[in-house]
Amino acid sequence: MGYGREREADMDDAQAWDERLSWAYGLISKDPAERAVALDHLASAREATAEAVAHFNSTLMALQEQGVEDPYDVPALRVAWEERLRIGSRSLPDGVWHRLDYEDIVEWPGLPYALLFLEWEARFPDEWTLAAKEWGTKEGLIRDLAVDSVGRNAVARAKLIDLVEIVVRRAYRCKDREYVRIARVVDGPPLRVRLEAARRSENPWARLHAGYVLWLLDRPEVPNSRRVWRTWLADAQQ
Known part of the structure; x- marks a missing residue:
């Protein structure tokens, strides 16, 4: 599915990553209260992501049931996909799934958050398992x-x-x-x-x-x- 590439590229600079996911540093805080706040934020983000995924899937299914030959060319599905990307990019693990075309991962603006996701699993495995396994x-x-x-x-x-x-x-x-x-x-x-x-x-x-x-x-x-x-x-x- 290539029609979201321009939108993804717009979302892929260091400032954009920080705006979306800086809250996630609370997940690796030594302070239980800070982790609790971050976990609450994550729960809301994952719920919103699940709703966006469900909306995209239902839109796709409806178009297929209508016999549309290429549903991915339909504007409504494009919008649903872009929303799924936008909302998912503010959650984990969805937010670290898309690396676009960076040949060298060191140049990827999402690298700090990929490391954060792994550090969270390493330092607080029980919380990671319950919240975002x-x-x-x-x-x-x-x-x-x-x-x-x-x-x-x-x-x-x-x-x-x-x-x-x-x-x-x-x-x-x-x-x-x-x-x-x-x-x-x-x-x-x-x-x-x-x-x-x-x-x-x-x-x-x-x-x-x-x-x-x-x-x-x-x-x-x-x-x-x-x-x-x-x-x-x-x-x-x-």
Whole structure:
């Protein structure tokens, strides 16, 4: 569906992103009261997004039932789609779904909010799960961020090193395994010092996860597959 490209481009500069989603920084606040306000805002945004999606779907269905050959050329559907984009862009996870045509994600104005979405899941997993669980978005963002240019960006690199440490120190959650991609991109002394500390800690999850990630970092040619994990785990527990 290409007719929303111009509208999307108008919405894709740093100021526009901040106007839409700056409230979301409250989701990662250490202050429970600030998080509560942000969670209330998110609930309203998600409700509005669901209504916009339902309106678009009902408009499309009505046109199809009328036998319209190309409903996507109908102005009413164009308007419904643009509203769905506009309203969804003010919510999460919908707001971080559209990256347009940026070849380098570091140039994408939405990068801070992609990092925010992942940080929210890492630091407050229960709230994330209740309010905006979307494993596919988590996986997709991690894979998008696991590129060399992100590893060379000081701000993004520091944030991602924090996230890798948080993830290896907790019980496994869905798609956490994808963070090995990030670890390989931000590999270096700052990350390894933290991983070594986790590997030597009293936390059994941290010892296992950090040990596995360090083992993989020393073997960049080895895939991070379930089979490799099981084999490594069996050897580590002997």
